[in-house]
Amino acid sequence: MNSQLLDHIRNLIQEHRIHTVRVTLTDNTNITRSRYVPAKAFLQALVDDGINYPSTLFSMDTSARLVAEAGDGYAGGYPSWLLKPDLNTFIVLPWVSGTARVIADVLQPNGEPVHVSPRQVLKNIIKQVNEAGFTVRGAFEFEFYVYKQNSGHLDPAWHGLNCFADVNQAQLEEIFTSIIQGLDGIGAGPEVANTEYGPGQFEITNSPFTGVEVADMAVYYRSAIKEILSQRGYTATFMGKPNGAASGSGGHFHFSMYNNKKQNVFFNPTSSDGLSDICRWAIGGQLYHARAICALVNSTINSYKRLLPYTFAPVNASWGHEHRCTMIRVPAARGYNTRLENRLPAADTNPYLASAAILAASLDGIKNKIEPPVSSDGLDPYAQENLTPLPSSLSEALEELQRDNVITSYMGKEFIKHYITLRKSEWQRYQTHVSDWEIKEYLDLF
Numbered sequence: 001m002n003s004q005l006l007d008h009i010r011n012l013i014q015e016h017r018i019h020t021v022r023v024t025l026t027d028n029t030n031i032t033r034s035r036y037v038p039a040k041a042f043l044q045a046l047v048d049d050g051i052n053y054p055s056t057l058f059s060m061d062t063s064a065r066l067v068a069e070a071g072d073g074y075a076g077g078y079p080s081w082l083l084k085p086d087l088n089t090f091i092v093l094p095w096v097s098g099t100a101r102v103i104a105d106v107l108q109p110n111g112e113p114v115h116v117s118p119r120q121v122l123k124n125i126i127k128q129v130n131e132a133g134f135t136v137r138g139a140f141e142f143e144f145y146v147y148k149q150n151s152g153h154l155d156p157a158w159h160g161l162n163c164f165a166d167v168n169q170a171q172l173e174e175i176f177t178s179i180i181q182g183l184d185g186i187g188a189g190p191e192v193a194n195t196e197y198g199p200g201q202f203e204i205t206n207s208p209f210t211g212v213e214v215a216d217m218a219v220y221y222r223s224a225i226k227e228i229l230s231q232r233g234y235t236a237t238f239m240g241k242p243n244g245a246a247s248g249s250g251g252h253f254h255f256s257m258y259n260n261k262k263q264n265v266f267f268n269p270t271s272s273d274g275l276s277d278i279c280r281w282a283i284g285g286q287l288y289h290a291r292a293i294c295a296l297v298n299s300t301i302n303s304y305k306r307l308l309p310y311t312f313a314p315v316n317a318s319w320g321h322e323h324r325c326t327m328i329r330v331p332a333a334r335g336y337n338t339r340l341e342n343r344l345p346a347a348d349t350n351p352y353l354a355s356a357a358i359l360a361a362s363l364d365g366i367k368n369k370i371e372p373p374v375s376s377d378g379l380d381p382y383a384q385e386n387l388t389p390l391p392s393s394l395s396e397a398l399e400e401l402q403r404d405n406v407i408t409s410y411m412g413k414e415f416i417k418h419y420i421t422l423r424k425s426e427w428q429r430y431q432t433h434v435s436d437w438e439i440k441e442y443l444d445l446f
Helices: 003-015 039-047 055-059 118-131 166-185 213-230 277-288 290-297 351-368 394-403 405-411 413-432 436-442
Strands: 020-026 032-038 051-054 080-085 099-107 135-148 190-195 201-206 234-237 251-258 319-321 328-330 340-342
Touching: 003 039, 020 039, 020 080, 020 118, 020 213, 032 039, 032 051, 032 213, 039 080, 051 055, 055 080, 099 118, 099 213, 118 135, 118 213, 118 351, 118 405, 135 213, 135 351, 166 190, 166 201, 166 213, 201 213, 213 234, 213 351, 251 351, 277 290, 277 328, 277 340, 277 351, 290 351, 290 394, 290 405, 290 413, 351 405, 394 405, 394 413, 405 413
Parallel strands: 020 099, 319 328
Antiparallel strands: 020 032, 051 080, 080 099, 135 201, 135 234, 135 251, 190 201, 251 340, 328 340
16 A cells, blocks of 8 residues: 555544545445445554445345345355445545545455446456556536425426526525535536526536546535535435436536547547547447447436437437537547547446446447448437437347447456346336326226
């Protein structure tokens, strides 16, 4: 362990009078979980093997139902795993006195990584990116809804559709200020904030980061917003589609790749659009594997209700320059800031798996020089019948993922089996659930 970093953490704990450290991970169901550890015990755990964690939790779906088929089941005995804090992720929480937070890697008792851990999956992909001669820099761009608590129903923090309007935003000063200050306090680097095109919908962007940090900060971003607003009487949700009559919430992934000279390999000043072959092939790989990676970047049943025509969400494997109706948008920036924006993920995406899947597809595109289809520049992609449609449900997406041997190879067979088992459990429960819509529609008719 880096002794200088450890000394720095000790100093932070003493300086900020930290009494509790939340040791955090994001599991295969995209639930961020923590163990609250007294500061003294936390420091001792850094010297010892780590902090015990029940492996049972990795076999639970979104309802906390234990899915025995995920993993080794009861025959495996559900042993304890270990949480090994990554001290590079240690932050002091400005909104909780005496509390810090750190993200941990999940290890087996023998010290080997747990291969179904989303952070480990991303670390494996980042390693392959690095071996190909690249580094990744990027950020997630989340939209989210804010509702007033204790109203008995979903009462939006603001009403109407006029996003960016001063008349609305001036009344939301408490929300904007508290979030911006909180994100700034943990080093997220908030850049711009505004209301979005839905009653109660917001968007606050943050600075780009490198490698696994991109996903780590996305996890901190969402948990920070939910905690900060909860303290002020609001509920923030990153559901893909919390309101069927309003806009969905995206979790767009922006990223660039650089070589060992810190040059942006997506940029080519001599090409007609400023994009390199590598960039074009990265686009091609993402579009070629779009139906499979959809299952990884949209992991909930609800997130597919966002993928509808004429909603600024994608419905097919499309791309375009500054085109917000396509799956991949190429922003206008060039030079060092040339980047791609994959608009497929919903705001409820697992940042580790979303970035891993998109990078894996990009790597395959670069390796095999996969050319993308003609761009949708000047066209309505929602009306283009020649483009590959995206899956319309989680079940359909999971079938596509099972068939894609390339993405399975990149992400790991053990992980893919574990992931699909959990998601199918949720889909089966959904299929047997009788909704309010069905009662209203059919009860009196039949």
